[in-house]
Amino acid sequence: METSLIRLSATPAPMHILQEVDPQESASFASSTSRAFIEANTTATSFSEIRRDHIIPVFVKDNEPLISQADFIQVTAQAVRDVFRGEEILTPQIRVSHPIKGRIPDAKDKPASQLQDWERTLYYERMMFAIEIPSMFDTIGGNRLTLIVGGVKAYNLDNLYNRKGAVEHFKLFVGFENMVCTNLCVRTDGCMGDVRVSSLEQLQKAIIQLLQSYDLHRHLRQMQALTExxxxxxxxxxxxxxxxxxxxxxxxxxxxxxxxxxxxxxxxxxxxxxxxxxxxxxxxxxxxxxxxxxxxxxxxxxxxxxxxxxxxxxxxxxxxxxxxxxxxxxxxxxxxx
Incomplete structure:
Protein backbone atom coordinates (compact mmCIF):
# COMPACT_ATOMS: atom_id res chain seq x y z
CA MET A 1 0.00 0.00 0.00
CA GLU A 2 1.11 3.53 -0.75
CA THR A 3 0.34 5.92 2.08
CA SER A 4 1.24 9.53 2.78
CA LEU A 5 2.42 9.85 6.39
CA ILE A 6 0.33 11.71 8.94
CA ARG A 7 1.79 14.71 10.78
CA LEU A 8 0.20 15.87 14.01
CA SER A 9 0.35 19.08 15.99
CA ALA A 10 -0.68 18.87 19.64
CA THR A 11 -1.46 22.55 20.15
CA PRO A 12 -4.83 23.94 18.99
CA ALA A 13 -4.84 27.36 17.38
CA PRO A 14 -6.09 30.27 19.50
CA MET A 15 -9.78 31.02 19.05
CA HIS A 16 -9.18 34.47 17.60
CA ILE A 17 -7.33 32.83 14.70
CA LEU A 18 -10.21 30.46 14.13
CA GLN A 19 -12.59 33.35 13.78
CA GLU A 20 -10.44 34.92 11.06
CA VAL A 21 -10.06 31.86 8.83
CA ASP A 22 -12.54 31.49 5.97
CA PRO A 23 -12.41 27.92 4.65
CA GLN A 24 -14.09 29.03 1.43
CA GLU A 25 -11.82 31.96 0.60
CA SER A 26 -8.44 30.99 2.07
CA ALA A 27 -5.81 30.68 -0.66
CA SER A 28 -4.51 27.43 0.81
CA PHE A 29 -7.82 25.67 0.05
CA ALA A 30 -8.28 24.39 -3.50
CA SER A 31 -11.70 23.67 -4.91
CA SER A 32 -13.11 20.18 -4.44
CA THR A 33 -14.25 18.36 -7.57
CA SER A 34 -15.70 15.37 -5.71
CA ARG A 35 -19.20 14.16 -6.44
CA ALA A 36 -21.71 14.19 -3.60
CA PHE A 37 -20.73 12.00 -0.62
CA ILE A 38 -24.39 11.87 0.47
CA GLU A 39 -27.52 12.19 -1.64
CA ALA A 40 -30.89 11.37 0.00
CA ASN A 41 -32.87 14.63 0.21
CA THR A 42 -29.83 16.91 0.54
CA THR A 43 -28.87 20.02 -1.39
CA ALA A 44 -25.37 21.31 -2.07
CA THR A 45 -24.45 24.71 -0.66
CA SER A 46 -21.33 26.76 0.04
CA PHE A 47 -19.73 28.12 3.18
CA SER A 48 -20.20 31.70 2.01
CA GLU A 49 -23.92 31.13 1.42
CA ILE A 50 -24.41 29.64 4.89
CA ARG A 51 -22.52 32.49 6.54
CA ARG A 52 -24.16 35.24 4.49
CA ASP A 53 -27.75 34.08 3.94
CA HIS A 54 -28.78 31.62 6.65
CA ILE A 55 -30.17 32.89 9.93
CA ILE A 56 -28.94 31.34 13.18
CA PRO A 57 -31.39 29.65 15.59
CA VAL A 58 -31.49 31.07 19.11
CA PHE A 59 -32.28 29.79 22.58
CA VAL A 60 -35.84 30.84 23.25
CA LYS A 61 -35.36 31.94 26.87
CA ASP A 62 -32.67 34.56 26.22
CA ASN A 63 -32.53 34.98 22.41
CA GLU A 64 -28.82 34.07 22.42
CA PRO A 65 -27.54 32.21 19.30
CA LEU A 66 -26.56 28.58 19.14
CA ILE A 67 -23.20 27.65 17.63
CA SER A 68 -23.83 28.31 13.96
CA GLN A 69 -23.19 25.83 11.18
CA ALA A 70 -20.70 28.31 9.69
CA ASP A 71 -18.74 28.45 12.96
CA PHE A 72 -18.75 24.65 13.14
CA ILE A 73 -17.30 24.36 9.64
CA GLN A 74 -14.81 27.13 10.34
CA VAL A 75 -13.47 25.65 13.57
CA THR A 76 -13.13 22.23 11.94
CA ALA A 77 -11.31 23.69 8.94
CA GLN A 78 -8.81 25.39 11.26
CA ALA A 79 -8.28 22.18 13.24
CA VAL A 80 -7.58 20.33 10.01
CA ARG A 81 -5.05 22.98 9.01
CA ASP A 82 -3.31 22.71 12.38
CA VAL A 83 -3.22 18.92 12.63
CA PHE A 84 -2.32 18.25 9.00
CA ARG A 85 0.13 21.08 8.45
CA GLY A 86 1.72 21.11 5.02
CA GLU A 87 -0.92 18.88 3.44
CA GLU A 88 -3.17 19.84 0.55
CA ILE A 89 -6.63 20.68 1.91
CA LEU A 90 -9.70 21.27 -0.23
CA THR A 91 -12.67 23.52 0.44
CA PRO A 92 -15.45 21.91 2.48
CA GLN A 93 -18.14 20.12 0.53
CA ILE A 94 -21.44 20.95 2.27
CA ARG A 95 -24.86 19.30 2.03
CA VAL A 96 -28.02 20.55 3.79
CA SER A 97 -31.57 19.28 4.29
CA HIS A 98 -34.86 20.11 6.02
CA PRO A 99 -35.16 23.85 5.25
CA ILE A 100 -36.81 26.04 7.89
CA LYS A 101 -38.36 29.01 6.10
CA GLY A 102 -39.61 32.28 7.56
CA ARG A 103 -40.16 35.95 6.79
CA ILE A 104 -39.42 39.30 8.35
CA PRO A 105 -42.22 40.96 10.42
CA ASP A 106 -42.91 43.65 7.83
CA ALA A 107 -43.88 40.93 5.32
CA LYS A 108 -46.23 39.04 7.61
CA ASP A 109 -49.34 39.83 5.54
CA LYS A 110 -47.88 39.22 2.08
CA PRO A 111 -48.83 36.15 0.03
CA ALA A 112 -45.83 33.81 -0.30
CA SER A 113 -45.73 34.34 -4.07
CA GLN A 114 -45.16 38.08 -3.59
CA LEU A 115 -42.30 37.89 -1.09
CA GLN A 116 -39.05 39.55 -2.10
CA ASP A 117 -35.77 37.74 -1.45
CA TRP A 118 -34.82 40.19 1.29
CA GLU A 119 -38.13 39.49 3.06
CA ARG A 120 -37.50 35.77 3.37
CA THR A 121 -35.50 34.03 6.10
CA LEU A 122 -33.97 30.57 5.86
CA TYR A 123 -31.83 28.06 7.66
CA TYR A 124 -31.45 24.32 7.29
CA GLU A 125 -32.18 22.08 10.23
CA ARG A 126 -29.54 19.53 9.20
CA MET A 127 -26.11 20.03 7.66
CA MET A 128 -23.21 17.72 6.86
CA PHE A 129 -19.82 18.73 5.50
CA ALA A 130 -16.60 16.99 4.49
CA ILE A 131 -13.08 18.39 4.02
CA GLU A 132 -10.91 16.32 1.69
CA ILE A 133 -7.13 16.03 2.18
CA PRO A 134 -6.01 14.54 -1.17
CA SER A 135 -2.29 14.56 -0.36
CA MET A 136 -2.95 11.82 2.23
CA PHE A 137 -4.05 8.77 0.31
CA ASP A 138 -3.78 5.04 -0.20
CA THR A 139 -4.93 2.48 -2.76
CA ILE A 140 -7.05 -0.56 -1.88
CA GLY A 141 -8.50 -2.96 -4.40
CA GLY A 142 -7.43 -0.62 -7.18
CA ASN A 143 -9.40 2.24 -5.61
CA ARG A 144 -7.74 5.46 -4.49
CA LEU A 145 -8.76 6.52 -0.99
CA THR A 146 -8.13 10.00 0.38
CA LEU A 147 -8.35 11.21 3.95
CA ILE A 148 -11.49 13.16 4.80
CA VAL A 149 -12.68 15.06 7.88
CA GLY A 150 -16.15 16.41 8.56
CA GLY A 151 -19.14 16.76 10.78
CA VAL A 152 -22.90 16.86 11.15
CA LYS A 153 -25.02 19.55 12.77
CA ALA A 154 -28.72 18.79 13.31
CA TYR A 155 -30.56 21.49 15.24
CA ASN A 156 -33.47 19.11 15.86
CA LEU A 157 -31.24 17.36 18.45
CA ASP A 158 -30.84 20.55 20.50
CA ASN A 159 -33.26 21.88 23.09
CA LEU A 160 -33.96 25.35 21.77
CA TYR A 161 -36.33 26.08 24.68
CA ASN A 162 -33.38 26.83 26.92
CA ARG A 163 -30.74 29.44 27.69
CA LYS A 164 -27.29 30.10 26.26
CA GLY A 165 -24.81 27.64 27.75
CA ALA A 166 -27.11 24.64 27.35
CA VAL A 167 -25.63 21.54 25.77
CA GLU A 168 -25.56 21.45 21.97
CA HIS A 169 -25.11 18.28 19.92
CA PHE A 170 -22.62 17.63 17.10
CA LYS A 171 -21.29 14.64 15.19
CA LEU A 172 -17.64 14.45 14.05
CA PHE A 173 -15.82 12.04 11.77
CA VAL A 174 -12.48 11.34 10.13
CA GLY A 175 -11.92 8.53 7.66
CA PHE A 176 -11.42 7.92 3.97
CA GLU A 177 -13.33 8.71 0.80
CA ASN A 178 -13.24 6.19 -2.03
CA MET A 179 -12.60 8.39 -5.06
CA VAL A 180 -14.12 5.87 -7.46
CA CYS A 181 -17.58 6.38 -6.00
CA THR A 182 -17.19 9.05 -3.25
CA ASN A 183 -18.33 6.50 -0.65
CA LEU A 184 -17.22 7.46 2.86
CA CYS A 185 -15.33 4.83 4.89
CA VAL A 186 -15.56 5.49 8.63
CA ARG A 187 -14.65 3.25 11.57
CA THR A 188 -15.46 3.47 15.26
CA ASP A 189 -12.38 5.42 16.42
CA GLY A 190 -12.91 7.93 13.61
CA CYS A 191 -16.41 8.88 14.67
CA MET A 192 -17.88 10.80 17.59
CA GLY A 193 -21.61 10.26 17.24
CA ASP A 194 -22.81 12.58 20.01
CA VAL A 195 -20.45 15.39 20.96
CA ARG A 196 -22.11 17.55 23.63
CA VAL A 197 -20.63 21.00 24.16
CA SER A 198 -21.77 24.40 25.34
CA SER A 199 -19.11 26.55 23.64
CA LEU A 200 -17.08 26.81 20.48
CA GLU A 201 -13.90 26.27 22.50
CA GLN A 202 -15.18 22.90 23.78
CA LEU A 203 -16.12 21.92 20.23
CA GLN A 204 -12.62 22.81 19.03
CA LYS A 205 -11.04 20.58 21.68
CA ALA A 206 -13.28 17.67 20.69
CA ILE A 207 -12.27 17.99 17.04
CA ILE A 208 -8.56 18.08 17.89
CA GLN A 209 -8.98 15.08 20.20
CA LEU A 210 -10.67 13.04 17.47
CA LEU A 211 -8.05 13.86 14.83
CA GLN A 212 -5.18 12.96 17.14
CA SER A 213 -6.69 9.71 18.46
CA TYR A 214 -7.73 8.32 15.08
CA ASP A 215 -5.50 5.42 13.96
CA LEU A 216 -5.35 5.95 10.20
CA HIS A 217 -2.96 3.05 9.57
CA ARG A 218 -5.08 0.54 11.47
CA HIS A 219 -8.12 1.63 9.52
CA LEU A 220 -6.29 1.10 6.23
CA ARG A 221 -5.08 -2.36 7.31
CA GLN A 222 -8.62 -3.38 8.21
CA MET A 223 -9.96 -2.32 4.83
CA GLN A 224 -7.05 -3.90 2.95
CA ALA A 225 -7.75 -7.23 4.68
CA LEU A 226 -11.27 -7.25 3.22
CA THR A 227 -9.78 -7.83 -0.25
CA GLU A 228 -8.50 -11.24 0.88
Whole structure:
Protein backbone atom coordinates (compact mmCIF):
# COMPACT_ATOMS: atom_id res chain seq x y z
CA MET A 1 0.00 0.00 0.00
CA GLU A 2 1.11 3.53 -0.75
CA THR A 3 0.34 5.92 2.08
CA SER A 4 1.24 9.53 2.78
CA LEU A 5 2.42 9.85 6.39
CA ILE A 6 0.33 11.71 8.94
CA ARG A 7 1.79 14.71 10.78
CA LEU A 8 0.20 15.87 14.01
CA SER A 9 0.35 19.08 15.99
CA ALA A 10 -0.68 18.87 19.64
CA THR A 11 -1.46 22.55 20.15
CA PRO A 12 -4.83 23.94 18.99
CA ALA A 13 -4.84 27.36 17.38
CA PRO A 14 -6.09 30.27 19.50
CA MET A 15 -9.78 31.02 19.05
CA HIS A 16 -9.18 34.47 17.60
CA ILE A 17 -7.33 32.83 14.70
CA LEU A 18 -10.21 30.46 14.13
CA GLN A 19 -12.59 33.35 13.78
CA GLU A 20 -10.44 34.92 11.06
CA VAL A 21 -10.06 31.86 8.83
CA ASP A 22 -12.54 31.49 5.97
CA PRO A 23 -12.41 27.92 4.65
CA GLN A 24 -14.09 29.03 1.43
CA GLU A 25 -11.82 31.96 0.60
CA SER A 26 -8.44 30.99 2.07
CA ALA A 27 -5.81 30.68 -0.66
CA SER A 28 -4.51 27.43 0.81
CA PHE A 29 -7.82 25.67 0.05
CA ALA A 30 -8.28 24.39 -3.50
CA SER A 31 -11.70 23.67 -4.91
CA SER A 32 -13.11 20.18 -4.44
CA THR A 33 -14.25 18.36 -7.57
CA SER A 34 -15.70 15.37 -5.71
CA ARG A 35 -19.20 14.16 -6.44
CA ALA A 36 -21.71 14.19 -3.60
CA PHE A 37 -20.73 12.00 -0.62
CA ILE A 38 -24.39 11.87 0.47
CA GLU A 39 -27.52 12.19 -1.64
CA ALA A 40 -30.89 11.37 0.00
CA ASN A 41 -32.87 14.63 0.21
CA THR A 42 -29.83 16.91 0.54
CA THR A 43 -28.87 20.02 -1.39
CA ALA A 44 -25.37 21.31 -2.07
CA THR A 45 -24.45 24.71 -0.66
CA SER A 46 -21.33 26.76 0.04
CA PHE A 47 -19.73 28.12 3.18
CA SER A 48 -20.20 31.70 2.01
CA GLU A 49 -23.92 31.13 1.42
CA ILE A 50 -24.41 29.64 4.89
CA ARG A 51 -22.52 32.49 6.54
CA ARG A 52 -24.16 35.24 4.49
CA ASP A 53 -27.75 34.08 3.94
CA HIS A 54 -28.78 31.62 6.65
CA ILE A 55 -30.17 32.89 9.93
CA ILE A 56 -28.94 31.34 13.18
CA PRO A 57 -31.39 29.65 15.59
CA VAL A 58 -31.49 31.07 19.11
CA PHE A 59 -32.28 29.79 22.58
CA VAL A 60 -35.84 30.84 23.25
CA LYS A 61 -35.36 31.94 26.87
CA ASP A 62 -32.67 34.56 26.22
CA ASN A 63 -32.53 34.98 22.41
CA GLU A 64 -28.82 34.07 22.42
CA PRO A 65 -27.54 32.21 19.30
CA LEU A 66 -26.56 28.58 19.14
CA ILE A 67 -23.20 27.65 17.63
CA SER A 68 -23.83 28.31 13.96
CA GLN A 69 -23.19 25.83 11.18
CA ALA A 70 -20.70 28.31 9.69
CA ASP A 71 -18.74 28.45 12.96
CA PHE A 72 -18.75 24.65 13.14
CA ILE A 73 -17.30 24.36 9.64
CA GLN A 74 -14.81 27.13 10.34
CA VAL A 75 -13.47 25.65 13.57
CA THR A 76 -13.13 22.23 11.94
CA ALA A 77 -11.31 23.69 8.94
CA GLN A 78 -8.81 25.39 11.26
CA ALA A 79 -8.28 22.18 13.24
CA VAL A 80 -7.58 20.33 10.01
CA ARG A 81 -5.05 22.98 9.01
CA ASP A 82 -3.31 22.71 12.38
CA VAL A 83 -3.22 18.92 12.63
CA PHE A 84 -2.32 18.25 9.00
CA ARG A 85 0.13 21.08 8.45
CA GLY A 86 1.72 21.11 5.02
CA GLU A 87 -0.92 18.88 3.44
CA GLU A 88 -3.17 19.84 0.55
CA ILE A 89 -6.63 20.68 1.91
CA LEU A 90 -9.70 21.27 -0.23
CA THR A 91 -12.67 23.52 0.44
CA PRO A 92 -15.45 21.91 2.48
CA GLN A 93 -18.14 20.12 0.53
CA ILE A 94 -21.44 20.95 2.27
CA ARG A 95 -24.86 19.30 2.03
CA VAL A 96 -28.02 20.55 3.79
CA SER A 97 -31.57 19.28 4.29
CA HIS A 98 -34.86 20.11 6.02
CA PRO A 99 -35.16 23.85 5.25
CA ILE A 100 -36.81 26.04 7.89
CA LYS A 101 -38.36 29.01 6.10
CA GLY A 102 -39.61 32.28 7.56
CA ARG A 103 -40.16 35.95 6.79
CA ILE A 104 -39.42 39.30 8.35
CA PRO A 105 -42.22 40.96 10.42
CA ASP A 106 -42.91 43.65 7.83
CA ALA A 107 -43.88 40.93 5.32
CA LYS A 108 -46.23 39.04 7.61
CA ASP A 109 -49.34 39.83 5.54
CA LYS A 110 -47.88 39.22 2.08
CA PRO A 111 -48.83 36.15 0.03
CA ALA A 112 -45.83 33.81 -0.30
CA SER A 113 -45.73 34.34 -4.07
CA GLN A 114 -45.16 38.08 -3.59
CA LEU A 115 -42.30 37.89 -1.09
CA GLN A 116 -39.05 39.55 -2.10
CA ASP A 117 -35.77 37.74 -1.45
CA TRP A 118 -34.82 40.19 1.29
CA GLU A 119 -38.13 39.49 3.06
CA ARG A 120 -37.50 35.77 3.37
CA THR A 121 -35.50 34.03 6.10
CA LEU A 122 -33.97 30.57 5.86
CA TYR A 123 -31.83 28.06 7.66
CA TYR A 124 -31.45 24.32 7.29
CA GLU A 125 -32.18 22.08 10.23
CA ARG A 126 -29.54 19.53 9.20
CA MET A 127 -26.11 20.03 7.66
CA MET A 128 -23.21 17.72 6.86
CA PHE A 129 -19.82 18.73 5.50
CA ALA A 130 -16.60 16.99 4.49
CA ILE A 131 -13.08 18.39 4.02
CA GLU A 132 -10.91 16.32 1.69
CA ILE A 133 -7.13 16.03 2.18
CA PRO A 134 -6.01 14.54 -1.17
CA SER A 135 -2.29 14.56 -0.36
CA MET A 136 -2.95 11.82 2.23
CA PHE A 137 -4.05 8.77 0.31
CA ASP A 138 -3.78 5.04 -0.20
CA THR A 139 -4.93 2.48 -2.76
CA ILE A 140 -7.05 -0.56 -1.88
CA GLY A 141 -8.50 -2.96 -4.40
CA GLY A 142 -7.43 -0.62 -7.18
CA ASN A 143 -9.40 2.24 -5.61
CA ARG A 144 -7.74 5.46 -4.49
CA LEU A 145 -8.76 6.52 -0.99
CA THR A 146 -8.13 10.00 0.38
CA LEU A 147 -8.35 11.21 3.95
CA ILE A 148 -11.49 13.16 4.80
CA VAL A 149 -12.68 15.06 7.88
CA GLY A 150 -16.15 16.41 8.56
CA GLY A 151 -19.14 16.76 10.78
CA VAL A 152 -22.90 16.86 11.15
CA LYS A 153 -25.02 19.55 12.77
CA ALA A 154 -28.72 18.79 13.31
CA TYR A 155 -30.56 21.49 15.24
CA ASN A 156 -33.47 19.11 15.86
CA LEU A 157 -31.24 17.36 18.45
CA ASP A 158 -30.84 20.55 20.50
CA ASN A 159 -33.26 21.88 23.09
CA LEU A 160 -33.96 25.35 21.77
CA TYR A 161 -36.33 26.08 24.68
CA ASN A 162 -33.38 26.83 26.92
CA ARG A 163 -30.74 29.44 27.69
CA LYS A 164 -27.29 30.10 26.26
CA GLY A 165 -24.81 27.64 27.75
CA ALA A 166 -27.11 24.64 27.35
CA VAL A 167 -25.63 21.54 25.77
CA GLU A 168 -25.56 21.45 21.97
CA HIS A 169 -25.11 18.28 19.92
CA PHE A 170 -22.62 17.63 17.10
CA LYS A 171 -21.29 14.64 15.19
CA LEU A 172 -17.64 14.45 14.05
CA PHE A 173 -15.82 12.04 11.77
CA VAL A 174 -12.48 11.34 10.13
CA GLY A 175 -11.92 8.53 7.66
CA PHE A 176 -11.42 7.92 3.97
CA GLU A 177 -13.33 8.71 0.80
CA ASN A 178 -13.24 6.19 -2.03
CA MET A 179 -12.60 8.39 -5.06
CA VAL A 180 -14.12 5.87 -7.46
CA CYS A 181 -17.58 6.38 -6.00
CA THR A 182 -17.19 9.05 -3.25
CA ASN A 183 -18.33 6.50 -0.65
CA LEU A 184 -17.22 7.46 2.86
CA CYS A 185 -15.33 4.83 4.89
CA VAL A 186 -15.56 5.49 8.63
CA ARG A 187 -14.65 3.25 11.57
CA THR A 188 -15.46 3.47 15.26
CA ASP A 189 -12.38 5.42 16.42
CA GLY A 190 -12.91 7.93 13.61
CA CYS A 191 -16.41 8.88 14.67
CA MET A 192 -17.88 10.80 17.59
CA GLY A 193 -21.61 10.26 17.24
CA ASP A 194 -22.81 12.58 20.01
CA VAL A 195 -20.45 15.39 20.96
CA ARG A 196 -22.11 17.55 23.63
CA VAL A 197 -20.63 21.00 24.16
CA SER A 198 -21.77 24.40 25.34
CA SER A 199 -19.11 26.55 23.64
CA LEU A 200 -17.08 26.81 20.48
CA GLU A 201 -13.90 26.27 22.50
CA GLN A 202 -15.18 22.90 23.78
CA LEU A 203 -16.12 21.92 20.23
CA GLN A 204 -12.62 22.81 19.03
CA LYS A 205 -11.04 20.58 21.68
CA ALA A 206 -13.28 17.67 20.69
CA ILE A 207 -12.27 17.99 17.04
CA ILE A 208 -8.56 18.08 17.89
CA GLN A 209 -8.98 15.08 20.20
CA LEU A 210 -10.67 13.04 17.47
CA LEU A 211 -8.05 13.86 14.83
CA GLN A 212 -5.18 12.96 17.14
CA SER A 213 -6.69 9.71 18.46
CA TYR A 214 -7.73 8.32 15.08
CA ASP A 215 -5.50 5.42 13.96
CA LEU A 216 -5.35 5.95 10.20
CA HIS A 217 -2.96 3.05 9.57
CA ARG A 218 -5.08 0.54 11.47
CA HIS A 219 -8.12 1.63 9.52
CA LEU A 220 -6.29 1.10 6.23
CA ARG A 221 -5.08 -2.36 7.31
CA GLN A 222 -8.62 -3.38 8.21
CA MET A 223 -9.96 -2.32 4.83
CA GLN A 224 -7.05 -3.90 2.95
CA ALA A 225 -7.75 -7.23 4.68
CA LEU A 226 -11.27 -7.25 3.22
CA THR A 227 -9.78 -7.83 -0.25
CA GLU A 228 -8.50 -11.24 0.88
CA UNK A 229 -11.92 -12.81 1.61
CA UNK A 230 -14.81 -13.56 -0.72
CA UNK A 231 -18.39 -14.80 -0.61
CA UNK A 232 -19.83 -17.20 -3.14
CA UNK A 233 -23.09 -16.30 -4.83
CA UNK A 234 -24.91 -18.74 -2.52
CA UNK A 235 -23.31 -17.19 0.58
CA UNK A 236 -24.20 -13.70 -0.65
CA UNK A 237 -27.80 -14.77 -1.19
CA UNK A 238 -27.98 -16.23 2.32
CA UNK A 239 -26.39 -13.12 3.81
CA UNK A 240 -28.88 -10.78 2.15
CA UNK A 241 -31.80 -13.03 3.07
CA UNK A 242 -30.78 -13.05 6.72
CA UNK A 243 -30.24 -9.26 6.59
CA UNK A 244 -33.85 -8.84 5.50
CA UNK A 245 -35.03 -11.24 8.22
CA UNK A 246 -33.08 -9.37 10.92
CA UNK A 247 -35.44 -6.39 10.81
CA UNK A 248 -38.37 -8.59 11.90
CA UNK A 249 -36.73 -10.73 14.58
CA UNK A 250 -38.12 -10.66 18.13
CA UNK A 251 -36.29 -8.12 20.29
CA UNK A 252 -34.94 -10.85 22.59
CA UNK A 253 -33.39 -12.67 19.62
CA UNK A 254 -31.85 -9.50 18.21
CA UNK A 255 -29.88 -8.96 21.42
CA UNK A 256 -27.64 -11.92 20.55
CA UNK A 257 -27.01 -10.94 16.93
CA UNK A 258 -24.67 -8.19 15.67
CA UNK A 259 -26.74 -5.13 14.84
CA UNK A 260 -27.52 -4.20 11.26
CA UNK A 261 -28.75 -0.63 10.71
CA UNK A 262 -29.62 -1.02 7.02
CA UNK A 263 -33.27 -1.32 6.01
CA UNK A 264 -35.02 -2.85 3.02
CA UNK A 265 -34.37 0.15 0.76
CA UNK A 266 -30.60 0.00 1.29
CA UNK A 267 -30.49 -3.80 1.05
CA UNK A 268 -32.36 -3.65 -2.26
CA UNK A 269 -29.68 -1.25 -3.50
CA UNK A 270 -26.95 -3.69 -2.40
CA UNK A 271 -28.68 -6.52 -4.33
CA UNK A 272 -29.08 -4.41 -7.46
CA UNK A 273 -25.48 -3.23 -7.41
CA UNK A 274 -24.22 -6.79 -6.81
CA UNK A 275 -25.20 -7.35 -10.45
CA UNK A 276 -24.89 -3.88 -11.98
CA UNK A 277 -22.32 -1.69 -10.20
CA UNK A 278 -19.45 -0.93 -12.58
CA UNK A 279 -16.79 -0.94 -9.86
CA UNK A 280 -18.03 -3.35 -7.18
CA UNK A 281 -20.28 -5.93 -8.84
CA UNK A 282 -19.75 -9.70 -8.56
CA UNK A 283 -17.15 -11.68 -10.48
CA UNK A 284 -18.34 -13.68 -13.52
CA UNK A 285 -18.64 -16.81 -11.31
CA UNK A 286 -20.79 -14.94 -8.78
CA UNK A 287 -18.12 -14.46 -6.12
CA UNK A 288 -17.69 -11.06 -4.47
CA UNK A 289 -14.84 -10.09 -2.16
CA UNK A 290 -15.58 -8.31 1.09
CA UNK A 291 -14.01 -5.03 -0.06
CA UNK A 292 -16.54 -4.87 -2.88
CA UNK A 293 -19.34 -5.94 -0.54
CA UNK A 294 -18.35 -3.20 1.90
CA UNK A 295 -18.53 -0.63 -0.88
CA UNK A 296 -21.98 -1.87 -1.89
CA UNK A 297 -23.11 -1.10 1.66
CA UNK A 298 -21.39 2.30 1.83
CA UNK A 299 -22.81 3.11 -1.60
CA UNK A 300 -26.33 2.24 -0.42
CA UNK A 301 -25.73 4.47 2.61
CA UNK A 302 -25.59 7.55 0.36
CA UNK A 303 -29.41 7.46 0.25
CA UNK A 304 -29.58 7.81 4.07
CA UNK A 305 -30.69 11.03 5.74
CA UNK A 306 -27.99 13.18 7.32
CA UNK A 307 -28.86 12.36 10.93
CA UNK A 308 -28.42 8.58 10.40
CA UNK A 309 -25.55 8.62 7.93
CA UNK A 310 -22.57 8.24 10.24
CA UNK A 311 -24.16 5.50 12.35
CA UNK A 312 -24.77 3.41 9.24
CA UNK A 313 -21.31 4.20 7.87
CA UNK A 314 -19.62 2.81 10.99
CA UNK A 315 -22.04 -0.14 11.07
CA UNK A 316 -21.11 -1.12 7.49
CA UNK A 317 -17.46 -1.76 8.42
CA UNK A 318 -18.35 -3.53 11.66
CA UNK A 319 -20.83 -5.77 9.82
CA UNK A 320 -18.45 -6.76 7.01
CA UNK A 321 -15.65 -7.43 9.51
CA UNK A 322 -17.96 -9.83 11.35
CA UNK A 323 -18.54 -11.62 8.05
CA UNK A 324 -14.75 -11.74 7.61
CA UNK A 325 -14.43 -13.31 11.07
CA UNK A 326 -16.90 -16.04 10.08
CA UNK A 327 -15.06 -16.77 6.83
CA UNK A 328 -11.69 -17.20 8.52
CA UNK A 329 -13.19 -19.34 11.30
CA UNK A 330 -12.62 -16.92 14.18
CA UNK A 331 -16.31 -16.63 15.04
CA UNK A 332 -19.75 -17.85 14.14
CA UNK A 333 -22.10 -15.51 12.34
CA UNK A 334 -25.89 -15.75 12.33
CA UNK A 335 -26.09 -14.07 8.92
CA UNK A 336 -24.08 -16.91 7.31
CA UNK A 337 -25.13 -19.84 9.48
Missing amino acids: YSLTEQQFAQLIGRCRMYQYLPAATKQHIPALLYGDQQLASVCKDYYRDQSFCREPNGDINLWRLYNLFTGANKSTYIDQFLDRSVNALDFVQQVQGALNGRMTNWYLS
